[in-house]
Amino acid sequence: MAEQSGAPGAVSLGRPSLGEAELAAVGEVFRSGWVAGAGPACHAFEEEFAAACGVGHAVAVANCTAALHLALLAHGVGPGDEVIVADYTFPATGHAVLFTGATPVFADVRADTATVDPDAVAAMVGPRTVGVIAVDAAGLPADYADLGELTARCGLFLVEDAACAAGATYRGRPAGSLAPVAAFSFHGRKGITCGEGGALVTDDAAVAAKARKLAAFGLESAWAREGRTDLPIPVFDEPGYNYKLSDLGAAIMRVQLARLPELLGRRRAVADRYAALLADVDGLVPPGEPGDRTGTWQSYAVTLAPGVDRGRVAAMLREQDIGCNFGTYASHLQPVYGVREACPVSADLFRRQLAIPMHAELSDADVERVAAALRKAVENSR
Known part of the structure; x- marks a missing residue:
């Protein structure tokens, strides 16, 4: 099966576009001495990716599932809640809801675009519904005008699962800015990639701060403490996760973003x-x-x-x-x-x-x- 095969004569289903520029960027990180996550390369990539998405904040993470999980946690989703999810998608979207203890409720999609049908979403709203995750199917944005109006009317949050959609647009606006919070993937099959990786993007400073903290065990990042002359002792006041993207991955992503x-x-x-x-x-x-x-x-x-x-x-x-x-x-x-x-x-x-x-x-x-x-x-x- 020639899915990512390099066998002579094979035509692979998917293949990353990586070359000398990406290798050079990795070499720079090697020489810097900071190869862990949430360091200077990550910080630079986050600024560049947020700008590309037309939003104020980006949090680079290990994968899109982590970004979706953080988005839900930042909205306080937990046991007893229901989140409506576009049905035609890789199950990581629904899994992120399960991780919070909430229940995913699946809404049908349009036959022509495979994106979630706003009428199907409206029919699924119930007393326990707290939000909606729309999926940009194969990188094609969903109907965000209708979804935004619906979620605002019903008092629900809206998350854009933009796993495949870096560079997509809807009515002239870039993916990542189509809902208040969006999640991207940089997996090897995606249009831009560092092998594995992802990002949460938003204009909401509070959501970004919550996601950034939870992505680093519930602490301020080590890079943020770098260069201080005192001895800060971090305090754990809530459980977090190790969802950080390495600076090696971020360096690759900076090159890939420029090549988008x-x-x-x-x-x-x-x-x-x-x-x-x-x-x-x-x-x-x-x-x-x-x-x-x-x-x-x-x-x-x-x-x-x-x-x-x-x-x-x-x-x-x-x-x-x-x-x-x-x-x-x-x-x-x-x-x-x-x-x-x-x-x-x-x-x-x-x-x-x-x-x-x-x-x-x-x-x-x-x-x-x-x-x-x-x-x-x-x-x-x-």
Whole structure:
């Protein structure tokens, strides 16, 4: 399976775009002597990333799940509460709710964008509901105008799960500024990456301060105490977590953030070429973008017609060393949540979507090869 394979002739499903500039940045951190988390490289990255998102504060953390967990804790979520979560997403979104002792309640999604349906969210609001987590599906922002109006009217918080969305926009505004708090991922499959990592971003100084404290065991960071001539003795007044991003990761992210327009441009060119090559394939629907938003093309998932055998299509692609996978999860179907409610649109996408190679390292020849192989596989899998 060529998902991140470097095997000769393989076309991987995803591949990071890392090079000499990132290596040089790591070398600088080595020479500085500060390789732990929440140090000078992290501080610099946080300022740069907050500016890129159009917000006042960023807290660099170990992964997006940590950022989501911190966002919920900063809002005081706990046992007895319910948080409405977009259903069509990697289960880390729902897991973050479970970590607080609260209950995730899953809302169905739009068939065209795979983002949460505001009407479905409205139908799920109950007496125990405290907030909503919308997901930017595969880097495509959700309907934040409607979601913002709904949550404000109902007195709920709104969190943007922007795991895949660095560089996306909605009505001219950047991902990260679309809800009062947002969480990003810098995993190896994302558009910009340091292998593992994430960030919480917000304009709310109190939320940022709470998240920063809880991400460092409940203490002021060691870097903040650096250079003092007295002997400060930190005091633990509440339990926290070790959610910090290392300065090694932050140094890589500073380079990746500077390269974001280049990397997104290449992904968009790949998406445009796929759309042209697959437009007339009977048996699949390519993904698209509504006119009021731009995605990051974190992944490229086609929706197969009901009569097409997805497993056979996948097998035929993988036999040719072309990576592929299902789109993402219909979270309500996962037994960890014990959910009885139905999300039929999400469940249908879970059954029929197929992700094909999408990353900035794809050559034009790779794209042509994948499209031709997919066309043939669909034709032979009815």
